[in-house]
Amino acid sequence: MSLIAIDRMSLAIHGAPILREVSMHADRGEILGVIGESGSGKSMTALSILGLLPNGARTTGSIRLDGSEILGLPEREMCRIRGAEVSMVFQEPMTALNPLQTIGAQVAETVRVHGQASRREAAALARRMLARVGLDPGRVPPSRYPHELSGGQRQRVGIAMAIALRPKLLIADEPTTALDVTTQAQILELLRRLVDEDGMALLFITHDLAVVSGLADRLAVMRAGEVVDEGPTTRLLRELRHPYTRALFLASGHRPALGPAPADAPLLEVRGLNRSYAAPGLFRPGAPTRAVRDVSFTIAAGESVGLVGESGSGKSTLARAILGLDRPDAGTISIEGHPVHAGEQMPRALRATLQAVFQDPFGSFNPRHRVARLITEPFHLLDAAPTGAARAEAVARALTEVGLDPADADKFPHEFSGGQRQRLAIARALILRPRLIVLDEAVSALDVQVRARILDLLADLRHRHGLAYLFVTHDLTVVRSITDRVMVMQAGEIVEQGPTEAVFTTPRHPYTRALIAAAPVLEAAEPESTP
Secondary structure: OOOEEEEEEEEEEOOEEEEEEEEEEEOOOOEEEEEOOOOOOHHHHHHHHHOOOOOOEEEEEEEEEOOEEOOOOOHHHHHHHEOOOEEEEOOOHHHHOOOOOOHHHHHHHHHHHOOOOOHHHHHHHHHHHHHHOOOOOOOOOOOOOHHHOOHHHHHHHHHHHHHOOOOOEEEEEOOOOOOOHHHHHHHHHHHHHHHHHHOOEEEEEEOOHHHHHOOOOEEEEEEOOEEEEEEEHHHHHHHOOOHHHHHHHHHHOOOOOOOOOOOOOEEEEEEEEEEEEEOOOOOOOOOEEEEEEEEEEEEEOOOEEEEEOOOOOOHHHHHHHHOOOOOOOEEEEEEOOEEOOOHHHOOHHHHOOEEEEOOOHHHHOOOOOOHHHHHOHHHHHOOOOOOHHHHHHHHHHHHHHOOOOHHHHHOOHHHOOHHHHHHHHHHHHHOOOOOEEEEEOOOOOOOHHHHHHHHHHHHHHHHHHOOEEEEEEOOHHHHHHHOOEEEEEEOOEEEEEEEHHHHHHOOOOHHHHHHHHHOOOOOOOOOOOOO
16 A cells, blocks of 8 residues: 555646646655646645645545545644645745744744644754754754755755654655755755655655656656656656657757857956955954955857856856956956946946846846836946837847747736746847846756757857857756856865866866766666657
8 A cells, every 4th residue: 555645636726627637656665756847737736635725726536645535634634644744845945944933943843833742852853853854953053043054954954844753755846956966966865865764755846857867766747737657767767658758858958059169259357356255243244255266267259158066156256246246356357358347337338248147037027017128127228228119129029039929028027937037038138239148047947848948049049149158057967058168166266167078077176076976867868669
């Protein structure tokens, strides 16, 4: 008997079908990977197990936990099950944790809510759980608050909360999407160890086939609310029987055509750049932290360069300095020989040659403005911005170039999918015809097929307009697929740089080797049989 068994479960919300006859199961000590693109129904399946569906939801079918039917149980019964028998780890721990409570108090609260310990016993259990997930109280005291931890540490707190009462089933919903490769590898290893030690079942929800291929015992592939493929991981990835599974597999390893080599003429020059920040203190600043240490490099016109490293390595600080958004302590930055200065000293014409595309396009757009206004925001850098028909023509041209319809100019950001919003962000960056675009984790949160299409778009735009790119990312797969050259950053320093394939195949620095070893790899094996 399976620990969790979903049998022909369907879900409709206000009459709109969301899930259709979903069936999947997981045994004790087993990891079931649930994979699919955004909107495929992965998270709604998880929320159905927990009974956390919105008003107007109607479910049919069966969900059995350890042999007992839980679908349709009264809320009082589900409150008893949540946290004690079924727990969940969410994608973004900073929003899942309470910023006003210490991490120890939050783990202890999970125990006390179920009335299984006194305040003192719950605090002691919280310390043990935090230590168990790698947050030793001697290094990371339970008295710390979430903002005092790194992203990986916060995710460990979320896991500690989820396993505090040793549940039978743990659901992890995209728990590593925002993490760098080494932290991701540590979290995956932790989850595998907890499953082995506690004998619980794990539902691991993700859109990244490479991540789940080395973790899950079995896979369930979802599309448009249905399970379209299911079976042992090795067999499913070897046979690739379903067209959708095959499409996900191919998109995971997709590499756009890079085209001709860039020009030799330097576009961006960074020389001896340094940037330090004073550590916050209650009465006076603490010792300064050097975020960027004597960094020097160039980017040629039309060149695509990757900047990789773990969180806290200094990548974003360096990117802000290049964009003229942060003032370095020492060193110089120039575009075609013209110095880049932070603040008002930077001429508008020079700033127009630099544009940025950020990780979360929805967060970087004003939700109250229509697309036409949003993508023409850079026009304030022009001495004579186009108006009337010329402005409308510029908007239509920018939308067409990124594969959208000119009629989309009258829509709001919430009317688009994640991939379409990222196209809008690229359109905004392109509208002034810049020379260099800085892309800060611009595709890390996208589904693999959407990511492949965006990378193809960026490669095509680069060829047509001679654009140079600086990809700031922790995703080594993206860097390898889209860049000519890569720079590896550790503790504020560029520790290795060179042609992308050379760095990936023969890395010289130990840190580079560690990053590459930690990155999940999806074996590009040909299927043994075709449908």
